[in-house]
Amino acid sequence: MIESTLPNILPDAFSGALFALEGIKDSLVVLNGPTGCKFYHAAVSGDQLIRGFSYDPVTNPERYYFRQNRIPCTFLDDHDFVYGATKKLEAILEFIRNDQFEYLAIVNSPGAALIGDDLESFFRNAYPDMPGITIENTGFSEAFSKGYSDTFLKILQSIKPVGELVKEKKTVNLLGVSIYHKYFEGDILEMKRLLNLCGIKVKTSMLAGDSTEQLSRFTEAELNIVLQPEYGKRAAQWMEKEFGIPYIEMETGMCIGFDACENFLQEVCNCLLCDVSPAIKDVMHARARAFANLYSFNSLTGLPKGAYFSIKAEASMAYAFTHFMHSYLGMIPEKIEFIPADRNGDYEEKLNRFLEANGLRNSIGKLENIELSSLVLADANTIAQVQLTRNSLFGIEISLPSFGYVHVLPKTFIGSNGSLYLLEQLLNGLKFVS
Missing domain, CATH: 3.40.50.1980 (Nitrogenase molybdenum iron protein domain)
Known part of the structure; x- marks a missing residue:
């Protein structure tokens, strides 16, 4: 009977933070924690967002990467939890210098958050000019979407917008789809297809596979579209306050069903003064x-x-x-x-x-x-x-x-x-x- 089985373990804020960061195409996420916190997240990230073809374990380093091509890890043990992870943090940040990335994040596992290592100092000593963030506490057992939303805001605040803050007509940002969404790639492609029928261009699909350079142009969009509010609404509210970019979210929560789709398209086109009839x-x-x-x-x-x-x-x-x-x-x-x-x-x-x-x-x-x-x-x-x-x-x-x-x-x-x-x-x- 179902009562005799263990309850499902749901991903928490720690996972939300990692998958938000992994949603940047050219990011590198360093996990400060034991190896057990790494394997699931690296595997899912590699399956959901293919960013390289070196999936043969033999071609990936045994140290730090542990035969996976994502999320190098400091592999903390009992000694490190007592005396700190200084040597391992310095070593891993030196080790990744040969990797190709445009955005760097260092994230504590829940256990590592108790040690008190100053991640920001390690980051800036090694990479003083690199865009990125450190997260010492991802929220422990709070909801996945809470960790994602918190990290989303930190990422936006860490990225310097490119060029003048001038809005490009009939352009939008897509918010609220993470790479942990089962069909995130298809979701983005379908939204782009429908909006394109109305003459609307997607400036960036935020944290869903776009690069750091693409993300840096988020201020150029005329409108933000929140596809799932639990994941994108807080970021949309922040961008409205800081950069004057209005946002819309769907009355039904997500764009599922024909009526919801028509209502969504009509609302977007009303905001941007576009012809909705082709869509x-x-x-x-x-x-x-x-x-x-x-x-x-x-x-x-x-x-x-x-x-x-x-x-x-x-x-x-x-x-x-x-x-x-x-x-x-x-x-x-x-x-x-x-x-x-x-x-x-x-x-x-x-x-x-x-x-x-x-x-x-x-x-x-x-x-x-x-x-x-x-x-x-x-x-x-x-x-x-x-x-x-x-x-x-x-x-x-x-x-x-x-x-x-x-x-x-x-x-x-x-x-x-x-x-x-x-x-x-x-x-x-x-x-x-x-």
């Missing part, structure tokens, strides 16, 4: 394709209307999925479990109001012993856990960690293409369990 036409074509497949599937099975589903996600993502699946497809949420996150509250309230208005007030709760759901949208660990109690249940991965499927083509759940991909997953899942 709306794209969404209409997607709607037509969706209808044809839904009509065929429904005529044979009566589904997806009336089918139960459960979700585990941050509030803005849970709200977006639930809104689309209930309002557009007529599906019924059995259980919705929130992942703790920075600024979850607004969307928890929105989702509660939506559920209340639709007679679904008892849907909020943990995914334990669900009885009615045919589909579970969650990370792979949660899907595997709930499948222990029910074999006839199909899982759709919407976040990491994953089951390890290799995605060669970029995928997304946002925008018009993302709505179609989500529909594909839902229909095939219902076909599998019905």
Whole structure:
């Protein structure tokens, strides 16, 4: 039974800080801590954002890198926790001089944060002119998005804007997508595609694979677009205050579903005085394709209307999925479990109001012993856990960690293409369990 299994371990603020920094294409992140804090983060970063092709362990140094090509580590042991990590910090900063990077960060693991080493002094003694930051305390066991948001602000404050602070017409920054988002690459590509149809250029997709030079041009954008508020809203508010760049966030939390996509595009184009009609036409074509497949599937099975589903996600993502699946497809949420996150509250309230208005007030709760759901949208660990109690249940991965499927083509759940991909997953899942 699910009660007899250990609870899933969720990534915390430490992971959020590392993945924010790893989202800069030409960054190098030095971890001051034991090797156990390094391996998962280096592996995920290498899988999500391919920045080199030296993945053969033999070609990567055994010392500091430990046969991985990301996040060199000081490999602290019990002696260092007592006497400090001075020698290892000086040695690793000298060792990385031959590496190619334009932005440097030194981050303490939670345990190393207790030692008290002055990371800033080590950084500036070794690299006095290098852009970068040090983080002595990432937040310990606070939410992943809190560590990400805090680090996002530090990165912005450390990057000197290039050129004059002059806004380029019809340009935007994309905020709120980290490389720990399962389909971050596809999310960015879909947003760029839809905005390009409206004549809008993306200046930078912040901390989602752009270089330091690209990030340094964030002040040139006319508008900031927050794709997921838990990850991007604080940075957007700071940029509005410091540089006068307004921002928008989606009413439904994320751009999932046709209605959400149309409303988002209309709002952006109203702000930038652009023609939205080419993008709306794209969404209409997607709607037509969706209808044809839904009509065929429904005529044979009566589904997806009336089918139960459960979700585990941050509030803005849970709200977006639930809104689309209930309002557009007529599906019924059995259980919705929130992942703790920075600024979850607004969307928890929105989702509660939506559920209340639709007679679904008892849907909020943990995914334990669900009885009615045919589909579970969650990370792979949660899907595997709930499948222990029910074999006839199909899982759709919407976040990491994953089951390890290799995605060669970029995928997304946002925008018009993302709505179609989500529909594909839902229909095939219902076909599998019905």
